[in-house]
Amino acid sequence: MKLFGISLATAALFALAPLASHAQHAPAGGKPEAHMAPGETHAHVAPHGGVVRSASPYHMELVQQAGELHIYLLAAKMAPVPNKSLSGKVMVQTTDNKTTSVTLVAGGDDHLVAKLPAGAKVRTAIVSLTADGKAINTRFDKLDAAAPGSKAVGAAYECPMKCEGSASTKPGSCPKCGMALVKKA
Incomplete structure (x- = not known):
């Protein structure tokens, strides 16, 4: 019985860990501002476009x-x-x-x-x-x-969530999050 209690507590901690990370790195509204990087648990803004x-x-x-x-x-x-x-x-x-x-x-x-x-x-x-x-x-x-000179450069459409690799020359949906691509401003 004691072993079951420890296993249950451990499972609860692992389940809540991503929520704690999101809370630390999300802006006041609670929604990430930019794309999720591979291997990361939160979103980033790229102030210099990198x-x-x-x-x-x-x-x-x-x-x-x-x-x-x-x-x-x-x-x-x-x-x-x-x-x-x-x-x-x-x-x-x-x-x-x-x-x-x-x-x-x-x-x-x-x-x-x-x-x-x-x-x-x-x-x-x-x-x-x-x-x-x-x-x-x-x-x-x-x-x-994402290197300069790749197909992503000069694309007219992008994901509104700025997902990496979502840029396209034609309308469609984001390959990462599935949202409809929007025309760049």
């Missing part, structure tokens, strides 16, 4: 540009952390399965930049930062699916 991942206690945004990766460390309310106290590297796997490590350098006051080898198309990036003596690591996968 891909955002958790980097406890922060969030990290990766923005791909021609020959560069821009990395933003984001604090409360997704505000960029000044890069004065930041340093780090990014390990990049390209679409041809080559791996390279690139040192991040300051790019303006609010982000770091990784200069990529010529012609590199990034599939995966693992960012390792040091902020005020603390290590912060985050992994960005499937970047080649």
Whole structure:
């Protein structure tokens, strides 16, 4: 009987865990503001148009540009952390399965930049930062699916929930959440 009580309590905790995570990261209305990232339990807003991942206690945004990766460390309310106290590297796997490590350098006051080898198309990036003596690591996968120059760029329709990979050149429904695609503003 005691074992049944412990099992029931454990099952209840596991059932409620996703609700606790949603409550911590949802805005006041209780609804997520943006897409759910693979492997994440809550939604993110991408203030610079990139891909955002958790980097406890922060969030990290990766923005791909021609020959560069821009990395933003984001604090409360997704505000960029000044890069004065930041340093780090990014390990990049390209679409041809080559791996390279690139040192991040300051790019303006609010982000770091990784200069990529010529012609590199990034599939995966693992960012390792040091902020005020603390290590912060985050992994960005499937970047080649959303890379500049892919079909998603210039699409006229998108999911109203901004689901990753939902951009399309014609109306339809989102492959992730099933909502009807809307015309971009």
